[in-house]
Amino acid sequence: MLLVLGAPGSGCTSFLRVMANQRAGYTTIDGTVEYGGIDAHTFSKLYRGEAVYNQEGIAHLFASSNQ
Numbered sequence: 001m002l003l004v005l006g007a008p009g010s011g012c013t014s015f016l017r018v019m020a021n022q023r024a025g026y027t028t029i030d031g032t033v034e035y036g037g038i039d040a041h042t043f044s045k046l047y048r049g050e051a052v053y054n055q056e057g058i059a060h061l062f063a064s065s066n067q
Contacts, residue, residue, distance in 0.1 A: 020053035
């Protein structure tokens, strides 16, 4: 499990999506992307589901002090 903390707009989500090999929304990627020496295409076939990104769900919970 990996926790990444940062201010909104700092690139935390982009980093986590690349780590999970979810790069379909990016227009271009310069260079190569490897995961521990394994190229991204092979990684997506052999380790699909091993590295996942779950988008955060923000739940605002509140307590009411009305009696």
